[in-house]
Amino acid sequence: xxxxxxxxxxxxxxxxxxxxxxxxxxxxxxxxxxxxxxxxxxxxxxxxxxxxxxxxxxxxxxxxxxxxxxxxxxxxxxxxxxxxxxxxxxxxxxxxxxxxxxxxxxxxxxxxxxxxxxxxxxxxxxxxxxxxxxxxxxxxxxxxxxxxxxxxxxxxxxxxxxxxxxxxxxxxxxxxxxxxxxxxxxxxxxxxxxxxxxxxxxxxxxxxxxxxxxxxxxxxxxxxxxxxxxxxxxxxxxxxxxxxxxxxxxxxxxxxxxxxxxxxxxxxxxxxxxxxxxxxxxxxxxxxxxxxxxxxxxxxxxxxxxxxxxxxxxxxxxxxxxxxxxxxxxxxxxxxxxxxxxxxxxxxxxxxxxxxxxxxxxxxxxxxxxxxxxxxxxxxxxxxxxxxxxxxxxxxxxxxxxxxxxxxxxxxxxxxxxxxxxxxxxxxxxxxxxxxxxxxxxxxxxxxxxxxxxxxxxxxxxxxxxxxxxxxxxxxxxxxxxxxxxxxxxxxxx
Amino acid sequence: xxxxxxxxxxxxxxxxxxxxxxxxxxxxxxxxxxxxxxxxxxxxxxxxxxxxxxxxxxxxxxxxxxxxxxxxxxxxxxxxxxxxxxxxxxxxxxxxxxxxxxxxxxxxxxxxxxxxxxxxxxxxxxxxxxxxxxxxxxxxxxxxxxxxxxxxxxxxxxxxxxxxxxxxxxxxxxxxxxxxxxxxxxxxxxxxxxxxxxxxxxxxxxxxxxxxxxxxxxxxxxxxxxxxxxxxxxxxxxxxxxxxxxxxxxxxxxxxxxxxxxxxxxxxxxxxxxxxxxxxxxxxxxxxxxxxxxxxxxxxxxxxxxxxxxxxxxxxxxxxxxxxxxxxxxxxxxxxxxxxxxxxxxxxxxxxxxxxxxxxxxxxxxxxxxxxxxxxxxxxxxxxxxxxxxxxxxxxxxxxxxxxxxxxxxxxxxxxxxxxxxxxxxxxxxxxxxxxxxxxxxxxxxxxxxxxxxxxxxxxxxxxxxxxxxxxxxxxxxxxxxxxxxxxxxxxxxxxxxx
Numbered sequence: 001x002x003x004x005x006x007x008x009x010x011x012x013x014x015x016x017x018x019x020x021x022x023x024x025x026x027x028x029x030x031x032x033x034x035x036x037x038x039x040x041x042x043x044x045x046x047x048x049x050x051x052x053x054x055x056x057x058x059x060x061x062x063x064x065x066x067x068x069x070x071x072x073x074x075x076x077x078x079x080x081x082x083x084x085x086x087x088x089x090x091x092x093x094x095x096x097x098x099x100x101x102x103x104x105x106x107x108x109x110x111x112x113x114x115x116x117x118x119x120x121x122x123x124x125x126x127x128x129x130x131x132x133x134x135x136x137x138x139x140x141x142x143x144x145x146x147x148x149x150x151x152x153x154x155x156x157x158x159x160x161x162x163x164x165x166x167x168x169x170x171x172x173x174x175x176x177x178x179x180x181x182x183x184x185x186x187x188x189x190x191x192x193x194x195x196x197x198x199x200x201x202x203x204x205x206x207x208x209x210x211x212x213x214x215x216x217x218x219x220x221x222x223x224x225x226x227x228x229x230x231x232x233x234x235x236x237x238x239x240x241x242x243x244x245x246x247x248x249x250x251x252x253x254x255x256x257x258x259x260x261x262x263x264x265x266x267x268x269x270x271x272x273x274x275x276x277x278x279x280x281x282x283x284x285x286x287x288x289x290x291x292x293x294x295x296x297x298x299x300x301x302x303x304x305x306x307x308x309x310x311x312x313x314x315x316x317x318x319x320x321x322x323x324x325x326x327x328x329x330x331x332x333x334x335x336x337x338x339x340x341x342x343x344x345x346x347x348x349x350x351x352x353x354x355x356x357x358x359x360x361x362x363x364x365x366x367x368x369x370x371x372x373x374x375x376x377x378x379x380x381x382x383x384x385x386x387x388x389x390x391x392x393x394x395x396x397x398x399x400x401x402x403x404x405x406x407x408x409x410x411x412x413x414x415x416x417x418x419x420x421x422x423x424x425x426x427x428x429x430x431x432x433x434x435x436x437x438x439x440x441x442x443x444x445x446x447x448x449x450x451x452x453x454x455x456x457x458x459x460x461x462x463x464x465x466x467x468x469x470x471x472x473x474x475x476x477x478x479x480x481x482x483x484x485x486x487x488x489x490x491x492x493x494x
Numbered sequence: 495x496x497x498x499x500x501x502x503x504x505x506x507x508x509x510x511x512x513x514x515x516x517x518x519x520x521x522x523x524x525x526x527x528x529x530x531x532x533x534x535x536x537x538x539x540x541x542x543x544x545x546x547x548x549x550x551x552x553x554x555x556x557x558x559x560x561x562x563x564x565x566x567x568x569x570x571x572x573x574x575x576x577x578x579x580x581x582x583x584x585x586x587x588x589x590x591x592x593x594x595x596x597x598x599x600x601x602x603x604x605x606x607x608x609x610x611x612x613x614x615x616x617x618x619x620x621x622x623x624x625x626x627x628x629x630x631x632x633x634x635x636x637x638x639x640x641x642x643x644x645x646x647x648x649x650x651x652x653x654x655x656x657x658x659x660x661x662x663x664x665x666x667x668x669x670x671x672x673x674x675x676x677x678x679x680x681x682x683x684x685x686x687x688x689x690x691x692x693x694x695x696x697x698x699x700x701x702x703x704x705x706x707x708x709x710x711x712x713x714x715x716x717x718x719x720x721x722x723x724x725x726x727x728x729x730x731x732x733x734x735x736x737x738x739x740x741x742x743x744x745x746x747x748x749x750x751x752x753x754x755x756x757x758x759x760x761x762x763x764x765x766x767x768x769x770x771x772x773x774x775x776x777x778x779x780x781x782x783x784x785x786x787x788x789x790x791x792x793x794x795x796x797x798x799x800x801x802x803x804x805x806x807x808x809x810x811x812x813x814x815x816x817x818x819x820x821x822x823x824x825x826x827x828x829x830x831x832x833x834x835x836x837x838x839x840x841x842x843x844x845x846x847x848x849x850x851x852x853x854x855x856x857x858x859x860x861x862x863x864x865x866x867x868x869x870x871x872x873x874x875x876x877x878x879x880x881x882x883x884x885x886x887x888x889x890x891x892x893x894x895x896x897x898x899x900x901x902x903x904x905x906x907x908x909x910x911x912x913x914x915x916x917x918x919x920x921x922x923x924x925x926x927x928x929x930x931x932x933x934x935x936x937x938x939x940x941x942x943x944x945x946x947x948x949x950x951x952x953x954x955x956x957x958x959x960x961x962x963x964x965x966x967x968x969x970x971x972x973x974x975x976x977x978x979x980x981x982x983x984x985x986x987x988x989x990x991x992x993x
Contacts, residue, residue: 071977072973072974072975072976072977073902073975073976073977073980073981074980074981075832075835075980075984076981076984084902084976084977118875118876121875143905146896147896148896150895150896150901151895151897153895154890154895154896154897157935157938158938158943161938161939161942162942162943168943169939169943169944172935172939172943173931173935173936173939176931176935177928177931177932177935180928180931181925184921184924184925184927184928185921185924187905187908187924188908188912188917188920188921188924191908191909191912191913191917191920192912192917194909194912195912195913
């Protein structure tokens with residue numbers, strides 16, 4: 001239907017558009033980027049509708065559809081040959097993540113209307129970022145996976161550092177080095193896995209069905225924890241996140257929180273429970289403990305923040321801990337919940353970051369104590385903010401609730417003490433209501449008036465709220481894609 | 495194995511074969527393998543004579559092009575009684591030298607390219623470098639080494655930079671010491687074995703090493719010679735014991751000469767090391783592997799730590815190229831076919847990256863008429879968007895990020911280390927690579943994230959910028975098709991590494 005097949009077409013389209021956007025500059029670059037991201041989103045909807053997520057047992061491709069590969073080079077030595085290649089393929093979880101990333105990139109592009117410095121370069125980087133992001137979710141070869149995984153860093157580095165706020169350069173470099181360090185450890189593990197495998201291969205499907213020695217699996221799982229744990233982030237590795245999120249421009253924060261963190265979660269699922277399930281079963285308790293701790297710790301830290309953006313950044317650490325909990329538990333319900341949490345958090349947190357960025361324009365500050373009387377002075381912005389806040393702490397009927405409920409139902413059945421994570425929910429509700437109380441429902445301060453956000457700035461958050469509601473009332477829309485893959489993972493190696 | 499350029503080579507050979515047949519009648523068959531080097535010597539003399547009256551740079555360009563065509567049409571054979579041999583391995587490095595040579599000549603249009611002596615010295619040094627990579631005998635290697643090195647001592651001193659003579663003196667004195675150690679090493683080898691030919695030597699070494707678990711005095715002497723060779727050839731490469739001249743000389747020399755030193759003579763040193771370690775002393779691999787591992791780690795750490803402390807871009811790049819050679823030594827330490835192929839691939843990619851980077855900095859430096867510091871790069875993306883973008887690509891390539899060939903070269907090097915069980919060495923290399931982001935990203939930060947003090951456009955000379963464009967295009971193209979070079983690198987490695 002499409003030249004090369006749908007997956008490579010989805011990768012190449014933004015890549016080419018990126019070069020064109022750099023060349024045309026200015027307003028044309030924005031229009032081009034909007035067109036391309038909307039096209040990508042439609043393509044991913046087509047993909048989601050076309051794919052049959054069911055996996056027949058004994059499928060040699062482990063349920064991966066639309067396979068395509070591009071051999072870049074060959075290493076011929078010692079009688080065998082290894083392909084250095086980009087191999088693409090998707091299953092239900094990948095498709096869900098691809099839809100999410102295309103959606104969030106589109107939202108980020110729409111909300112880039114305040115970027116006026118070097119627009120050509122900005123939109124070129126945005127499109128390059130999209131290539132990296134969807135590439136990660138499509139890759140079926142460790143080398144190709146690593147290429148996309150690292151590719152994401154380059155445009156993100158520039159977006160944070162060039163268009164960010166005061167002090168953003170430092171944040172950009174910290175972000176780059178931190179995440180690169182995690183990836184470096186992961187790369188060594190890739191090589192070890194490659195040489196342990198007989199015959200030597202980087203092919204993830206082959207490695208999965210190979211039945212690797214337990215100790216190798218365990219080492220690999222720890223390395224994945226380093227690589228994906230930095231991105232997710234988990235408690236001792238989270239240090240870069242508040243910096244990068246706060247200093248980045250609003251669209252940068254949206255993509256960071258909306259998708260980059262999900263790369264970590266996806267890394268845990270694809271490289272972890274999908275590829276080395278035995279090792280993750282052994283690591284279950286330590287990971288679950290870490291997840292519960294991270295959740296509560298992040299909730300307390302978020303409560304202490306005065307900058308709204310910083311608070312939202314810690315909220316995302318708090319929520320991504322749920323994903324780790326789901327992965328650590330590894331039962332069908334919990335894993336479904338983990339994927340659900342990634343998608344739902346990806347859209348909700350985008351709204352939160354856009355609102356936080358908008359406050360800077362409307363009220364001149366994001367400091368929570370400084371902004372007062374939002375409901376009186378800016379009812380539209382306040383309504384969006386209230387809605388997004390409710391979604392964040394998981395109000396029933398919105399998508400966050402279903403995710404948390406699934407993970408909790410899954411985990412309490414296995415380890416009853418993981419119910420402690422509800423303390424995190426309790427705290428989250430507390431600090432979010434407290435924030436709403438201070439910003440939205442307070443009396444207006446006549447010395448610091450707040451202007452209403454124009455409709456042009458509210459398009460992006462309003463569009464983003466649509467899936468929050470839909471996923472909140474119709475979970476099967478997403479679970480239909482995810483559950484066959486999850487039961488395949490839980491079913492073990494066929 | 496499919497090698498991408500084979501059809502093109504065959505085509506050129508077929509087209510030119512009538513002329514080749516005619517010309518071959520005039521060339522003694524014993525010279526045939528060394529014709530590229532000899533031709534360059536001839537063109538060097540012509541350039542010197544032409545330079546009395548006219549601009550000799552076109553002569554040099556023609557010389558390099560003619561030699562490239564010779565490389566393609568002439569059969570790879572041995573010459574001068576087997577002292578110099580053209581095989582897959584030496585051809586790989588000769589092409590690196592010719593590519594770098596061409597780029598260096600392009601960059602020479604900036605400064606001193608219109609002088610006869612400059613062109614003469616440069617072409618003589620190219621010839622020497624080509625002879626170094628083809629030499630298969632210690633004495634021939636020594637002679638070629640001197641032919642390559644001596645002109646560069648003068649070239650570094652010819653720079654417009656005020657500190658040039660200091661840098662050149664340091665280079666010269668340390669170079670002489672390296673030469674002395676090399677002669678001492680050759681003398682030791684000759685004294686023990688009575689041989690200077692590397693291939694004969696390898697069987698002698700095999701006999702000595704096979705004489706039982708306790709090593710004989712002869713073996714100890716040979717090991718001493720081996721250490722001396724690593725020091726003296728490593729001097730040019732800029733690895734651990736002999737790295738100290740690199741930053742001073744690189745930063746004060748004419749930028750074109752610097753890019754030649756970094757792009758080509760370094761690689762000639764690498765090839766000499768590979769010949770000695772992998773051909774002559776391959777049997778003693780277990781004895782020298784720890785030595786090379788140590789050298790590799792120290793070189794990486796020194797290069798990276800000191801590069802972080804620099805303010806001048808040239809010095810930073812000099813230290814970073816020390817670090818890059820540390821990564822390259824990982825491949826030699828692995829000592830397998832894959833490791834050597836990875837080292838070769840790294841040599842090629844490094845030649846592209848560093849030649850481009852040095853030429854670019856030199857072009858900016860000539861335009862500003864001062865040493866380029868980080869502050870001079872502030873806002874380069876607005877003052878010179880193309881130069882800035884190319885700088886960014888080259889820095890990311892040096893850091894080993896995807897979309898650049900630098901990614902593959904590091905990847906395969908680390909892979910080769912893991913293959914022989916040295917995953918810790920790969921991890922050290924990777925941590926160094928992460929550390930190196932500290933200074934590569936600083937360049938990007940200044941280029942893209944800091945507003946310029948003076949926002950006026952910076953117009954750079956077009957010919958050197960073209961040279962950098964070629965490098966950048968190569969760096970990106972060989973990310974998409976690493977196989978184009980990797981196949982040759984593997985072929986070259988397979989030719990010398992006996993499994």
